[in-house]
Amino acid sequence: xxxxxxxxxxxxxxxxxxxxxxxxxxxxxxxxxxxxxxxxxxxxxxxxxxxxxxxxxxxxxxxxxxxxxxxxxxxxxxxxxxxxxxxxxxxxxxxxxxxxxxxxxxxxxxxxxxxxxxxxxxxxxxxxxxxxxxxxxxxxxxxxxxxxxxxxxxxxxxxxxxxxxxxxxxxxxxxxxxxxxxxxxxxxxxxxxxxxxxxxxxxxxxxxxxxxxxxxxxxxxxxxxxxxxxxxxxxxxxxxxxxxxxxxxxxxxxxxxxxxxxxxxxxxxxxxxxxxxxxxxxxxxxxxxxxxxxxxxxxxxxxxxxxxxxxxxxxxxxxxxxxxxxxxxxxxxxxxxxxxxxxxxxxxxxxxxxxxxxxxxxxxxxxxxxxxxxxxxxxxxx
Amino acid sequence: xxxxxxxxxxxxxxxxxxxxxxxxxxxxxxxxxxxxxxxxxxxxxxxxxxxxxxxxxxxxxxxxxxxxxxxxxxxxxxxxxxxxxxxxxxxxxxxxxxxxxxxxxxxxxxxxxxxxxxxxxxxxxxxxxxxxxxxxxxxxxxxxxxxxxxxxxxxxxxxxxxxxxxxxxxxxxxxxxxxxxxxxxxxxxxxxxxxxxxxxxxxxxxxxxxxxxxxxxxxxxxxxxxxxxxxxxxxxxxxxxxxxxxxxxxxxxxxxxxxxxxxxxxxxxxxxxxxxxxxxxxxxxxxxxxxxxxxxxxxxxxxxxxxxxxxxxxxxxxxxxxxxxxxxxxxxxxxxxxxxxxxxxxxxxxxxxxxxxxxxxxxxxxxxxxxxxxxxxxxxxx
DNA sequence: ATGATATGTTGTGCGCAACAACAAATTTGC
DNA sequence: GCAAATTTGTTGTTGCGCACAACATATCAT
Numbered sequence: 147x148x149x150x151x152x153x154x155x156x157x158x159x160x161x162x163x164x165x166x167x168x169x170x171x172x173x174x175x176x177x178x179x180x181x182x183x184x185x186x187x188x189x190x191x192x193x194x195x196x197x198x199x200x201x202x203x204x205x206x207x208x209x210x211x212x213x214x215x216x217x218x219x220x221x222x223x224x225x226x227x228x229x230x231x232x233x234x235x236x237x238x239x240x241x242x243x244x245x246x247x248x249x250x251x252x253x254x255x256x257x258x259x260x261x262x263x264x265x266x267x268x269x270x271x272x273x274x275x276x277x278x279x280x281x282x283x284x285x286x287x288x289x290x291x292x293x294x295x296x297x298x299x300x301x302x303x304x305x306x307x308x309x310x311x312x313x314x315x316x317x318x319x320x321x322x323x324x325x326x327x328x329x330x331x332x333x334x335x336x337x338x339x340x341x342x343x344x345x346x347x348x349x350x351x352x353x354x355x356x357x358x359x360x361x362x363x364x365x366x367x368x369x370x371x372x373x374x375x376x377x378x379x380x381x382x383x384x385x386x387x388x389x390x391x392x393x394x395x396x397x398x399x400x401x402x403x404x405x406x407x408x409x410x411x412x413x414x415x416x417x418x419x420x421x422x423x424x425x426x427x428x429x430x431x432x433x434x435x436x437x438x439x440x441x442x443x444x445x446x447x448x449x450x451x452x453x454x455x456x457x458x459x460x461x462x463x464x465x466x467x468x469x470x471x472x473x474x475x476x477x478x479x480x481x482x483x484x485x486x487x488x489x490x491x492x493x494x495x496x497x498x499x500x501x502x503x504x505x506x507x508x509x510x511x512x513x514x515x516x517x518x519x520x521x522x523x524x525x526x527x528x
Numbered sequence: 529x530x531x532x533x534x535x536x537x538x539x540x541x542x543x544x545x546x547x548x549x550x551x552x553x554x555x556x557x558x559x560x561x562x563x564x565x566x567x568x569x570x571x572x573x574x575x576x577x578x579x580x581x582x583x584x585x586x587x588x589x590x591x592x593x594x595x596x597x598x599x600x601x602x603x604x605x606x607x608x609x610x611x612x613x614x615x616x617x618x619x620x621x622x623x624x625x626x627x628x629x630x631x632x633x634x635x636x637x638x639x640x641x642x643x644x645x646x647x648x649x650x651x652x653x654x655x656x657x658x659x660x661x662x663x664x665x666x667x668x669x670x671x672x673x674x675x676x677x678x679x680x681x682x683x684x685x686x687x688x689x690x691x692x693x694x695x696x697x698x699x700x701x702x703x704x705x706x707x708x709x710x711x712x713x714x715x716x717x718x719x720x721x722x723x724x725x726x727x728x729x730x731x732x733x734x735x736x737x738x739x740x741x742x743x744x745x746x747x748x749x750x751x752x753x754x755x756x757x758x759x760x761x762x763x764x765x766x767x768x769x770x771x772x773x774x775x776x777x778x779x780x781x782x783x784x785x786x787x788x789x790x791x792x793x794x795x796x797x798x799x800x801x802x803x804x805x806x807x808x809x810x811x812x813x814x815x816x817x818x819x820x821x822x823x824x825x826x827x828x829x830x831x832x833x834x835x836x837x838x839x840x841x842x843x844x845x846x847x848x849x850x851x852x853x854x855x856x857x858x859x860x861x862x863x864x865x866x867x868x869x870x871x872x873x874x875x876x877x878x879x880x881x882x883x884x885x886x887x888x889x890x891x892x893x894x895x896x897x898x899x900x901x902x903x904x905x906x907x908x909x910x
Numbered sequence: 911a912t913g914a915t916a917t918g919t920t921g922t923g924c925g926c927a928a929c930a931a932c933a934a935a936t937t938t939g940c
Numbered sequence: 941g942c943a944a945a946t947t948t949g950t951t952g953t954t955g956c957g958c959a960c961a962a963c964a965t966a967t968c969a970t
Contacts, residue, residue: 153544153545153548153549153568153569153570154536154541154544154545154548155541155570155957155958155959156538156541156924156925156926156956156957156958156959157924157925157926157958157959158541159536159537159538159540159541159925159926159927160925160926160927162535162536163535163536163926163927166535166536167535178948179948179949180947180948180949183948186535187535188535188537188927188928189927189928189929190948190949190950191927191928191929191949191950191951192926192927192928194949194950195926195927211935213936214936215937216936216937216946216947217936217937217938217945217946217947218935218936218937218945218946218947218948219933219934219935219936219946219947219948219949220935220936220947220948221947221948221949222948222949301872301874310874311873311874357765358764358765373840373841375757375762375764376760376762376763378758378760380757380758380841381758381842382740382757382841382842382843382875383739383740383842383843383844383875383878383879384842384874384875384878385842386842386872386874386875386878387840387841387842387875388840389839389840389842389872389875390839390840392836392839392871392872393836393839393840394777394832394835394836394870395776395777395778396777396778450776453776454774454775454776454836455840457771457772457774457775458755458769458770458771458772458775458837459755459762459764459769460763460764460765460766460767460768460769460771461764461765462765488776489774490683490768490771490774491693492683492685492692492693492766492768493764493765493766493768493769493771496765496766496768497765537927537928538925538926538927538928538955538956538957539927539928539955539956539957541956541957541958542956542957542958545957545958560917561917561918562916562917562918565917570958570959571958571959571960572917572918572919573918573919573920573958573959573960574957574958574959576918576919577957577958593966595967596967597968598915598916598967598968599914599915599916599967599968599969600914600915600916600917600966600967600968601915601916601917601918601964601965601966601967602916602917602966602967603916603917603918604917604918
């Protein structure tokens with residue numbers, strides 16, 4: 147359905163400029179007022195007013211200028227607030243991970259609460275609430291909480307904050323945002339974990355500031371991902387976009403990508419139990435012929451899927467995470483060439499393949515980013 | 529690469545509002561000033577000013593109000609100008625099609641110039657120039673020319689207006705925009721033909737005002753297409769996005785979609801020569817068992833490709849054009865169900881499949897739309 | 911004909927960025 | 941060391957564009 151055309155108003159432009167300035171500071175790090183005037187093209191006085199407004203709301207803090215060995219009056223450095231935090235939550239099968247991430251991008255606190263079995267929505271709410279209470283009376287006494295972001299391993303309708311289907315958690319059409327927002331008292335953003343991964347990678351990781359990015363992440367439960375085109379995050383009509391794992395390659399009767407390119411298959415052939423990616427990497431480095439053959443098989447299937455994606459979406463960067471990065475790194479140049487050969491020459495020559503750069507913090511940073519999104523869009527709402 | 533963050537200025541908001549109003553009139557047809565105030569949310573006086581500015585530049589024309597059988601002062605109807613035209617050009621293997629399309633959306637003139645062999649860039653320029661001269665001294669004497677849009681059957685780098693590869697025309701890395709702009713004296717927009725098809729379908733056709741659209745068009749030369757997500761046209765990093773025909777389905781060693789789902793194959797089995805889609809439809813309606821089997825095979829392969837697209841992009845609408853629409857229409861409900869079965873339940877329940885609604889004018893309207901794009905974005909530039 | 915309703919028109923006010931002039935802080939040149 | 945040059949922050953003014961209110965105009969209902 148088409149949205150009603152939004153007409154810009156004169157009072158919206160201040161909001162937009164505050165958003166631009168705050169985003170610059172948040173995404174590209176602390177910078178001087180002089181740099182901000184250059185980057186935004188706005189007038190010096192305008193930038194001063196905007197920063198004053200952001201500062202009054204505690205969103206940014208000014209520091210003394212760093213000596214720059216340059217002629218002229220030094221410009222004070224303005225940085226995103228480290229006292230304004232978002233809660234990042236990642237419910238998994240066996241644990242709930244909670245973190246407090248500041249607007250400055252620092253993970254200030256983190257806690258992993260083990261669960262004997264897959265947690266319910268109510269348990270997630272309870273754990274988040276209790277962790278938050280503890281932090282509020284301790285390390286985060288002086289901090290303000292802006293919002294909560296949740297990275298869910300499953301299909302999420304981001305607009306409503308409901309989890310459509312999370313097989314590993316046993317959730318089905320579960321409303322997560324409402325009870326969590328009611329308990330904590332701040333807005334709650336919910337999204338798919340891989341989708342949030344690409345957000346983080348694009349901001350601070352392997353696809354920093356690329357505008358056309360495809361991201362595929364391989365985990366124990368399958369292959370998920372995300373898409374950024376023209377610099378905006380593609381959710382699709384309902385927020386389900388990015389399910390690369392369900393792509394079918396072998397014609398009408400065969401399985402889907404995540405059945406064939408699968409971490410479990412590798413572990414089985416390597417005769418390994420449930421190990422982490424580090425141990426898996428070690429096993430792949432010293433592989434038996436059978437395992438090597440399986441790796442090659444999975445590599446060529448993955449290359450076909452990526453080649454298709456390159457043809458259809460013409461991205462400037464393809465980012466692989468989880469065990470997909472491990473597959474690629476068993477001969478990265480060779481793999482990249484394989485992908486390029488599966489694609490048409492024109493889009494192939496443009497695309498760059500890389501492995502994900504962010505480690506364990508990726509999901510937490512992505513979730514915090516989703517939580518901060520509303521504030522960054524409209525800093526006055528805070 | 530990431531663009532420098534654009535900061536909105538106060539004088540940019542007038543431009544943006546002019547753009548919003550002109551787009552509304554252009555895309556959704558003539559409407560009263562009263563309707564425009566409602567739809568934009570702007571003030572009555574503001575709308576009056578904006579329309580005065582557009583009218584002064586000859587972009588819109590006001591007509592007497594149509595009787596509405598309603599209380600209150602009647603509101604004059606404002607329509608897009610029919611005197612401002614764009615030239616739409618579509619070079620094919622055996623002909624060059626040229627049309628003059630007004631901002632009001634009417635095809636005012638059209639001409640098909642036959643070519644003994646595939647035209648060169650220079651020939652296209654010459655034909656367009658001579659056709660335009662003829663029209664200018666005749667039917668288009670009073671019209672103003674805004675821009676030229678060219679729909680090319682091949683890979684186009686839209687940003688620069690160069691044709692990367694158009695195998696049927698024999699073009700390779702051909703700069704089309706520069707010589708054409710130099711000859712005609714107005715800006716030239718160049719894009720892939722299927723990409724422009726989705727533009728037209730989204731404006732006036734089967735996907736009218738859908739915000740997440742996938743479009744696949746099947747022609748004699750293969751399968752092309754286009755993508756619209758979040759209401760914006762996805763070109764990819766270089767403008768090559770939408771090459772659905774090059775998607776591989778059968779694993780690492782098999783061919784691509786347009787090798788398998790192919791008009792030529794159908795014609796061969798039906799023992800037909802190079803006929804148009806109408807004749808092909810007739811042949812499919814009265815098919816031999818062998819042809820029927822081939823149709824079913826192609827249908828199921830196409831369904832797999834579409835199912836993948838639905839999973840990855842979560843569109844609200846899938847539009848099929850050319851012989852792909854014919855394939856679907858041999859049992860549309862059954863085909864749609866097939867696609868839905870190949871996709872995950874969540875995105876599948878949202879998506880609607882349809883056949884393209886626009887006929888032969890599709891490419892011309894799309895090309896004109898590309899030509900008008902600059903004007904619609906910034907009406908003051910005219 | 912008269913009142914109710916809806917819309918165009920005109921003049922005023924307000925918000926916000928641009929601009930200009932001045933003040934402040936640092937480096938460079940002598 | 942001190943002055944000039946350079947860059948940036950600060951302050952007050954200007955101009956632009958939309959909102960709003962008051963009034964004028966055109967149609968319908970009774």
